[in-house]
Amino acid sequence: MSTLLIILAGVVILGAALLTVTRRNPVRAALCMLLALAGVGALMLGLRSPFLAAMQVLLYGGAIMVLFTFVIMLLTLREEEMGPEPSDGSKLGAACMSLLTLSVLWFGISRRGGASYEAPRLGEDFGSAKHFATFLYTDYVVAFELVTVLVLAAVAGVIVLARAPHRTSLERTKLTAEHPEEHA
């Protein structure tokens, strides 16, 4: 049952991820990626991590993909603003590099042995929010606090980057002279 779910989710994830990296239209790529992320959520459910599955859907499907879609809609890219299609040579090179990565990882995975999910005493609450929080707020509380600092730094960085470009007073005077009704 669990293996079947994992195989099914794997097919969906790999297919959707392949579509994501090959679509030209960014909206279609974002929708395919949403499917891939939902598949990862289902996979996490199959691996007995319901809390992480919920976080996957909330954080990735909810927050990150909405941000992507928002930016895509905000920019409304025209064809020439997306740049030309990558050349066949660069696609071939990228495919070679990714196959090399895959073969190295595959080699490592195939050489390890003895892994199984036949846990003799797997607690009923393994992966639940309560069990998870017990560890997050005791053993890993320092990491948790450090992540809050990271989020604060990211917020500050985004505000600095998103601010309108600073105009000198001379440019502002010029703009006011050209379009007096807008800058009144």
Next chain:
Amino acid sequence: MNGLTTPDLVQMLAAGLFSIGVFGVLSRRNLLIVLMSVEIMLNAVNVSLVGFSREMAHLPQGAAEGGQVLVLMTMAVAACEVALGLSILIALFRHVRSVDIDTPRATLLRN
């Protein structure tokens, strides 16, 4: 397929997902898709970590939960990274009117 257990299947799925992300980062020129490919790579690592955590679920307290906490940390880092990456993208788009990473005016920082 002889001797291929479910845990190995999950790890190979993670490896495949990571390779797809590598392909996207290296081949595409649209900065939006490049950022999405980076997200796919981060997700592949999450899949791998959840798989390892599930393998170690029978070990004494705290061996498997560390992996799950690490996944949550990765998600938080990914969210920060996307927010910053997309605001850099918008700032770049304001200057050069393009999201092509090889457009001549966008490569000024490289050399």
